[in-house]
Amino acid sequence: MLRFIFRLAAAVALSVSVIMAVLDATRSVAASALVMTPLNTSWLAVSPDTRSAFESYIRDNINPLLWDGVIAWVLNQPGFAVFAVLAFLLYAIGYRRQRPAGRFAPT
DSSP, X not given: OHHHHHHHHHHHHHHHHHHHHHHHHHHHHHHTSOOOOBXXXXXXXXXXXXXXXXXXXXXXXXXXXXXXXXXXXXXTSBHHHHHHHHHHHHHHHHOOOOOOOOTTOOO
């Protein structure tokens, strides 16, 4: 059941990644130049309140260096790439390895 949840989350993250990539591709065609929207810009466009709440939670409760060093760097990456990597990691966690067939099984 837990593997199913990870694979479902991977499918959702991959769907978000594809949607963000299509948006960037559309903007790139319209601008006649490569446009890659950072995740921070997309997040602020969708829900600025949750973005500021997340930042204040990390700075106040965990560590300000985590925000400045790691999370700010991730938020400056293109949104489609962040969600694609997240989808890959979630799928890798939920992946079930196939057991090898018996010794005399046909190949």
